[in-house]
Amino acid sequence: MLEKALTGSRGYWTLLAALFALVVVGLVTYLQQFAQGLGLTGLSRDVPWGLYISQFTFLVGVAASAVMVVLPYYVHHYKAFGKLAILGEFLAIPACFMCVLFIFVDMGQPRRVINIILHPTPHSVMFWDMIVLNGYLLLNVVISRATFRAERAGRPPPGWVKPIIYLSVPWAVSIHTVTAFLYCGLAARPFWLTAILAPRFLASAFASGPSLLILLALLVRRVTKFDAGKEAIAKLGEIVAYGMSVNIFFVGLEIFTAFYSGRPEEIEHFTYLYAGLHGHHVLAPWMWASLALSALALVLLLVPSLRRNESVLVVACLAVVGALWIDKGLGMVVTGFVPSPLGHVTEYWPTGREMLIALGIYALGGLVLTVLYKIATTVREELEA
Amino acid sequence: MKRRSFLKIAGLGLVGACGVPVAQAMARAGSTAPAPNASNGKRWAMVIDEKKCLTKSGCQACVLACHKGHNVPTMSESRHDVKWIWKEQFVNVFPERVTPYTPAAMKERPTLVVCNHCDNPPCVRVCPTQATWKRPDGLVAMDEHRCIGCRYCVTACPYGARSFNWEDPRPHIVGELTDYPTRTKGVVEKCTFCAERLAVGKRPLCVEACEGIGCGALVFGDLGDPNSAVSALVRGSELGRRKPELGTSPHVFYIL
Numbered sequence: 001m002l003e004k005a006l007t008g009s010r011g012y013w014t015l016l017a018a019l020f021a022l023v024v025v026g027l028v029t030y031l032q033q034f035a036q037g038l039g040l041t042g043l044s045r046d047v048p049w050g051l052y053i054s055q056f057t058f059l060v061g062v063a064a065s066a067v068m069v070v071l072p073y074y075v076h077h078y079k080a081f082g083k084l085a086i087l088g089e090f091l092a093i094p095a096c097f098m099c100v101l102f103i104f105v106d107m108g109q110p111r112r113v114i115n116i117i118l119h120p121t122p123h124s125v126m127f128w129d130m131i132v133l134n135g136y137l138l139l140n141v142v143i144s145r146a147t148f149r150a151e152r153a154g155r156p157p158p159g160w161v162k163p164i165i166y167l168s169v170p171w172a173v174s175i176h177t178v179t180a181f182l183y184c185g186l187a188a189r190p191f192w193l194t195a196i197l198a199p200r201f202l203a204s205a206f207a208s209g210p211s212l213l214i215l216l217a218l219l220v221r222r223v224t225k226f227d228a229g230k231e232a233i234a235k236l237g238e239i240v241a242y243g244m245s246v247n248i249f250f251v252g253l254e255i256f257t258a259f260y261s262g263r264p265e266e267i268e269h270f271t272y273l274y275a276g277l278h279g280h281h282v283l284a285p286w287m288w289a290s291l292a293l294s295a296l297a298l299v300l301l302l303v304p305s306l307r308r309n310e311s312v313l314v315v316a317c318l319a320v321v322g323a324l325w326i327d328k329g330l331g332m333v334v335t336g337f338v339p340s341p342l343g344h345v346t347e348y349w350p351t352g353r354e355m356l357i358a359l360g361i362y363a364l365g366g367l368v369l370t371v372l373y374k375i376a377t378t379v380r381e382e383l384e385a
Numbered sequence: 386m387k388r389r390s391f392l393k394i395a396g397l398g399l400v401g402a403c404g405v406p407v408a409q410a411m412a413r414a415g416s417t418a419p420a421p422n423a424s425n426g427k428r429w430a431m432v433i434d435e436k437k438c439l440t441k442s443g444c445q446a447c448v449l450a451c452h453k454g455h456n457v458p459t460m461s462e463s464r465h466d467v468k469w470i471w472k473e474q475f476v477n478v479f480p481e482r483v484t485p486y487t488p489a490a491m492k493e494r495p496t497l498v499v500c501n502h503c504d505n506p507p508c509v510r511v512c513p514t515q516a517t518w519k520r521p522d523g524l525v526a527m528d529e530h531r532c533i534g535c536r537y538c539v540t541a542c543p544y545g546a547r548s549f550n551w552e553d554p555r556p557h558i559v560g561e562l563t564d565y566p567t568r569t570k571g572v573v574e575k576c577t578f579c580a581e582r583l584a585v586g587k588r589p590l591c592v593e594a595c596e597g598i599g600c601g602a603l604v605f606g607d608l609g610d611p612n613s614a615v616s617a618l619v620r621g622s623e624l625g626r627r628k629p630e631l632g633t634s635p636h637v638f639y640i641l
Contacts, residue, residue, distance in 0.1 A: 036552060036553075036570075037550065037551055037552045037553060037570035037571055038534075038549075038551055038570075038571065039462075039465055039551035039552035039570075043551070044464030044465070044551075045463075045464055045465065045466055045545075045548065045549070046464070046545075048536040048539045048540060048549060049536060049540060103535075106535070106536075107533050107534050107535055107571070108532075108533065108534015108535070108536070108549060108550070108570065108571025108572055108573075109532065109533050109534040109569075109571040109572060110533075112514075112531070112532075112533045112534075113533055115513075115514040115516070115531055115533050116513045116514055116533065118514075119514045119515050119531070121512065121513050121514065121515050123510055124510070124511050124512055124513040124537070125511065126511065126513035126535065126537055127513045130513070182537075185511075186507065186511070186540060186541050187507060187543060187631040187632065187633075188507060188540070188541055188542060188543035188631070189540065336540075337540075340545055341542070341543050341544060341545050341628075342473055342477045342478070342498075342544075342545045343476070343477040343480065344477070346464065
């Protein structure tokens with residue numbers, strides 16, 4: 001099947017070359033970090049996790065969101081998602097892969113990561129996160145391979161893959177739940193210490209992941225003959241509308257609990273996030289942009305006539321991805337550290353080199369995604385010809 | 386002889402050849418019995434007498450002794466600081482003991498902080514490699530050789546007691562001592578209650594330094610021994626502990 005990725009248009013090769021160049025830049029920068037240590041990032045004593053761990057958290061959501069097409073298609077036999085399912089599964093694979101890479105580049109001693117397996121520690125949530133993430137990656141590789149081969153041969157998927165598909169549904173929920181547990185199980189960090197963190201992560205994942213999938217499906221339709229179908233896109237738009245509404249509701253619950261209860265230790269974090277603390281407010285403009293994008297997305301998604309217009313849907317999806325990336329990929333992790341348990345307000349902003357490494361990982365994910373989508377669309381085009 | 390069986394025998398031979406030195410090394414490793422003069426505590430603990438400590442304004446004796454004795458680096462950028470024991474403003478250590486009417490001088494008074502060697506340490510719970518663990522004698526120990534540098538423990542500690550080596554610490558060590566190991570970049574370290582000194586019957590460096598200047602604000606000992614000085618202090622005075630509401634049960638006590 002891989003041979004389908006070896007022939008392509010000029011545009012395809014240009015895209016691959018551009019992504020590859022970014023991967024090389026990221027890799028070279030990572031080698032600097034490997035030599036010098038994590039000191040070349042913007043991280044500090046007070047803010048020990050930043051851009052890398054935030055991207056990991058955001059991308060776990062993207063990976064988990066594949067379940068939003070897998071569940072209707074395989075469990076409820078919702079036929080309209082027939083073509084979208086493969087795009088969803090093929091998005092989950094690079095998303096998981098990027099998650100693992102973002103964890104890896106965050107390690108102070110990357111040569112020793114195998115210690116997690118050599119000394120398995122069930123009382124550490126990070127141990128479980130490693131298991132569910134790698135498991136989910138494996139599940140998606142196995143499922144997409146089996147179903148895609150069957151489809152290519154014009155057969156229904158083999159019987160043995162059905163239970164694996166069913167298993168992948170709760171597994172998708174588990175990856176984001178366990179990732180939330182990484183944070184919400186820490187008494188030291190009141191900002192994360194909330195039982196709603198896992199549901200909130202899932203809601204934002206089920207908004208941002210399908211939004212990304214809509215954007216990708218529409219892009220694929222533009223550049224290839226692969227059409228996921230108008231009905232499928234519209235249905236996915238509806239899912240985004242629900243996901244986004246529930247997410248905003250959950251954020252509201254958090255803000256109510258913090259401010260109405262009046263507990264200073266929770267209020268301080270939210271204040272830092274949206275207004276700044278002691279003159280430090282690097283995240284505040286971003287968070288207000290996120291709120292504005294959320295409001296815009298909500299209006300565009302909730303009015304059916306607007307949502308069903310694909311051009312409007314594109315704007316709504318861009319707004320959702322932007323809003324939730326800022327929320328999860330920028331604000332959520334860092335704010336847990338500001339103020340610190342000793343009351344220090346230390347700000348964090350990624351350094352240029354840190355951003356290049358992150359960009360390199362995104363480019364590598366994009367490269368895998370492009371190759372997988374190339375295979376999927378070429379095979380489809382051949383089947384339809 | 387078939388190729389298959391030859392490979393089998395050759396493989397076994399190779400394992401044997403490698404196995405002998407490994408077994409010898411393991412036999413040597415097995416002979417690390419505790420030193421005859423080791424201090425064997427049931428539950429090590431520390432009491433910090435704030436009142437005594439405050440009588441020596443600007444004193445850094447314990448901090449310097451600890452950091453010197455443990456090859457703790459002096460980083461050029463404060464955001465990369467490594468600290469085992471240091472002074473914080475009182476308001477940051479015991480925020481619940483400050484009122485809106487507390488005078489600034491009291492709020493800002495320097496208060497000593499170290500790893501609390503908790504009974505229920507969150508850092509140990511979250512570590513994915515057991516590079517940090519709870520010893521039966523109460524110490525929260527740290528193996529910098531196993532640490533993968535994920536900083537989950539730094540995130541989980543409610544006391545800010547853990548430091549990560551953001552860069553190679555060795556060029557930043559002033560007057561490196563050869564009798565204590567240095568660390569590498571990318572690992573976490575913290576106060577160990579001087580496990581290496583307890584193992585040979587000595588008391589922690591900070592405690593000795595504090596006594597050395599005639600202050601005696603730091604008292605260290607075994608709570609399992611009813612006759613120890615710490616046992617007498619925890620029974621006889623009203624003591625503070627940092628963030629007891631988190632359920633960590635710190636074993637550094639404060640006379641405030």
